[in-house]
Amino acid sequence: MVRYGKEHKQATRQRIIEAAGRRLKSDGIDGSGVAVLMKDAGLTNGAFYAHFESKDDLVAQAVAHELSMQREHLGELPPGRAGLEHLVRQYLSVEHRDHPEDGCPSAALLDEISRGTDATKQAYTEGVLAFIDEFAVRLAPDDPQSALAKVLSVYAGMIGTLQFSRALSDRRLADEVLEQGIRNALALFEADVR
Amino acid sequence: MVRYGKEHKQATRQRIIEAAGRRLKSDGIDGSGVAVLMKDAGLTNGAFYAHFESKDDLVAQAVAHELSMQREHLGELPPGRAGLEHLVRQYLSVEHRDHPEDGCPSAALLDEISRGTDATKQAYTEGVLAFIDEFAVRLAPDDPQSALAKVLSVYAGMIGTLQFSRALSDRRLADEVLEQGIRNALALFEADVR
């Protein structure tokens, strides 16, 4: 009686969410229409509402998924201080700046998220906290809780640095901002601020 | 023969730009329609194209104007280190977070600007550099040039911190991010990173 198996529709839904993640990061939330999002997933616009309640619904799902991907990336890092430095250098790299579609959803979408629906903001908050928690555990396995506030704020700073570098039309200056940003982030992690 | 005097149209244009600055910061670039922007200035949509080439044109002008306002604000600060701390505390305040329409255009619009037209990005780059230059002169009157890179990157970090605080749906956490952000920014200014 069930012809496709429940995993088929689930897989399609997942495909839409993943494709949407890239498109949203590259063109923005308002800049990405439902028809384009569906075409990216190899479908037509009509099928959209069999999978999601609304565009806002998809946006919230995509934000959540993007953040869980960010979190999984943490697992690939070497442990301890070396991993930290690697992450900072990767985050504030020219590569990351020039390819928002492959990168951090915070840097690509943060001010659109603040103006978004409550559901999107909540998905963002939960996702980013899970990411930050994981980060804190990796940075300070002995006392992750006390590292949390610092990790949160340094991450916020890195988001701004990447965005800022993306917005500058002077490339040399944009590169310099990234380099100084790396030094700042590492210095903040080293220092016992407060 | 000239009935209104050239200052009349100029004043109207300025009024549109100023009203647009607030609206754009509050609703975003894509979120602010021409009709609304004109209504904010007490006009109807039809008059728009007597003042600007396009919506993109106005956006670039408004971004430039917003940044020059930011720059003028610097003049009101007490000189030296006290002024610096005042600025940081004001920038990363709950007040600023909760009223984007009165605040910094970078924090409100940065990732829409990165996706914007070249004219907008260039207006942003020029405006922000003028602001940062002024800031560096005030911070290190003896050697502003060497302070520039640091000021740039710390400013970028503060932008991210404010945006991040705006996007979090957990208010206590959002407040904590601001507080830690103030400590980070001040520590970075104190320290001789590099």
Next chain:
DNA sequence: TGTACATCAGTGAACGCGCGTTCACTGATGTAC
């Protein structure tokens, strides 16, 4: 084994709406005489 059928993921045209932009017109203005 072959065929009729119920299911439902996906199609694609259509909906009303608001967007950025255009344009024929209005009406308040200061000037000319």
Next chain:
DNA sequence: TGTACATCAGTGAACGCGCGTTCACTGATGTAC
């Protein structure tokens, strides 16, 4: 001093277009017999 006029900032209706969303339909599927 009063009136006819040229100017032009601003009006508001209309344009085509793409948006998010809806819906009648299609057609591939595995099942029942």
